[in-house]
Every structure is written in structure tokens, then in C-alpha cells.
Amino acid sequence: MSVASANLNIMIKAARIAGRSLVRDFGEVENLQVSMKGAGDFVSRADMKAEQLIRETLTEARPNYGWLGEETGGSAGTDPTRRWIVDPLDGTSNFLHGLPHWAVSIALEHKGEIVAAVVYDPVKDEMFTSEKGSGAWLNDSRIRTSGRRNMIEMLFATGVPFGGRADLPETLQDLARLMPVCAGVRRWGAASLDLAYVAAGRLDGYWERNLHAWDVAAGILLVREAGGLIDGLEEDTNPVTSGDLICANEPVFANFAKIIRD
Structure with a gap:
């Protein structure tokens, strides 16, 4: 900077x-x-x-x-x-x-x-x-979020629940809806870097449940200041306090959010 x-x-x-x-x-x-x-x-x-x-x-x-x-x-x-x-x-x-x-x-x-x-x-x-x-x-x-507009060209990231967590079925349902219409989904294992990569245009979007404030607080600002959109999985909620979030570049956010929230 x-x-x-x-x-x-x-x-x-x-x-x-x-x-x-x-x-x-x-x-x-x-x-x-x-x-x-x-x-x-x-x-x-x-x-x-x-x-x-x-x-x-x-x-x-x-x-x-x-x-x-x-x-x-x-x-x-x-x-x-x-x-x-x-x-x-x-x-x-x-x-x-x-x-x-x-x-x-x-x-x-x-x-x-x-x-x-x-x-x-x-x-x-x-x-x-x-x-x-x-x-x-x-x-x-x-850095700026990506300019891609077609879902089939886009790469997304999420966290896949481990250790028998109760939210695993929801994430598997998300993947079943998203993967047929995009270029791929990655599970990197570090929420802060997932968000930073969306900000840098390396990923086109990211979503996850049951996070903590320290996982996402810094990354949320990076995405917003890079021109991306970010929200809770429940519309108009604060991801820092809710622990659930979805973010993407502006052109695809509405479509991506609809698929995940469906």
C-alpha cells in the first residue's frame, strides 16, 4: 500500500x-x-x-x-x-x-x-x-475482484465441515447445486486467504458456515475494498457476528447467492 x-x-x-x-x-x-x-x-x-x-x-x-x-x-x-x-x-x-x-x-x-x-x-x-x-x-x-461474468468459467471456494459437524449435509447440498454450473470448487482450509483470494481475483466467490469473527474480519474488508460484494447467508446479516458468509465479484453475486441460499 x-x-x-x-x-x-x-x-x-x-x-x-x-x-x-x-x-x-x-x-x-x-x-x-x-x-x-x-x-x-x-x-x-x-x-x-x-x-x-x-x-x-x-x-x-x-x-x-x-x-x-x-x-x-x-x-x-x-x-x-x-x-x-x-x-x-x-x-x-x-x-x-x-x-x-x-x-x-x-x-x-x-x-x-x-x-x-x-x-x-x-x-x-x-x-x-x-x-x-x-x-x-x-x-x-x-487488487480488484475478478471481472468474470459467466458462472461456467468461475472458480469458487468453501470450507467442507469435518469431524462429523452438523452442517456437513448443507454444504454437500450447496456443492451439488453449484458444481454442475461452475469451473470448480476449492477447499483451501484458511478462510482469511479464501477471502483475500476473492479480493485479488484469484477466486470468483466464496461461502462458508460456522466461522468466527477472527476468521473473517480482515478478509471481509479486503473483499469490499476490492469491489466485491459480501453478505451473510441470511440476507442482510453481518458475517462478523453471524459466522456465515457469501461473497463474490459484483457481476455474479446475485446468481451465486441464489444458488447457495436456495
Whole structure:
């Protein structure tokens, strides 16, 4: 981003610090004994350490802001209008399995609205950033949602529920309706990057259920500032609070939303 605010610069700094720590730990994952308990414990520690680094960096600069983090929960600040919303490691299962697709996600909320966002992929050194009214950026380049208009040419992403979650049947029904009319559906395993990829035009749309605020807060602003449309699966609901969302480029949003909401 050519000119960033002080807050966004602090967020970028925090994401890079956490990213360096996570990349070092990621290099150790493949050396761990293949044991879910051993590897899972290791990744949990890496996750917690990254969140601590982010919180220290942000709090040092803005001690009065509130906080909502995946690992440490929420706490009010002396400024009740602002809070950080942080996922220190989005894509934990990918990280655990040595898959190089995961990210650090940091959003700043002001009076209930996301006003600044960072999604950082340290492995690829891709820094997605946005501020309200200033567009969306990947490193130093402006990004926009795709201009595709024909569903059959479009690539979408979602999250497929795992571990016997109750929403699996709904997602399978979504896929049955969507896949015959599009170019494909991807399941990358990191919601923040799915949203960033929609903003960058790499994906044409994305939907998912049962997400948390820290999964989507930063990515929502990226999509909007890149010219995309985003809504809850229930029309006119806030995805940050509902945990359900659908987004796409403007030309296809209505058609895509109808297929998923049917």
C-alpha cells in the first residue's frame, strides 16, 4: 500500500513479527514424529506464541484498544469504540500437516465496523492490506475482484465441515447445486486467504458456515475494498457476528447467492 495509516503500519509490523516466528516453527513440523498429540501440542504452542507476539506489538502501540483473539479470547479496552480482532494462525490443520497455506489475520474494528485489515501469508511473503475507503492491496499492487461474468468459467471456494459437524449435509447440498454450473470448487482450509483470494481475483466467490469473527474480519474488508460484494447467508446479516458468509465479484453475486441460499 503506497500510503498507510499509523494503525495499518502497526498491524503490518505485528503480522511480520508473528509470521517470522511461525515460519521458523513451520520448518520444524516436518521433523516432528508423526503423532497427532505431539505435533498438535507443538502447533498449539506456535499458535499461542504468535498471538502473544501480535498482542505485545499492538498493545505497546495502542494500549487503550480492546482485543479479541482466537487463543486468548476477548477483553475490553479503555477505548470502547476500537478493538483488534486477531487470528494468529489461520489454517492450523494445514500448518500441522506441513502444507504451506496458512496466514496471520489482523483486523481493526471501530464502532462495530472493520476499518483496517491485514492478511499475511509468510510462506509466500504475500501481504494483503486494506483500509476503509483506500482500496485493497497485495504488497505494493492494487487488487480488484475478478471481472468474470459467466458462472461456467468461475472458480469458487468453501470450507467442507469435518469431524462429523452438523452442517456437513448443507454444504454437500450447496456443492451439488453449484458444481454442475461452475469451473470448480476449492477447499483451501484458511478462510482469511479464501477471502483475500476473492479480493485479488484469484477466486470468483466464496461461502462458508460456522466461522468466527477472527476468521473473517480482515478478509471481509479486503473483499469490499476490492469491489466485491459480501453478505451473510441470511440476507442482510453481518458475517462478523453471524459466522456465515457469501461473497463474490459484483457481476455474479446475485446468481451465486441464489444458488447457495436456495
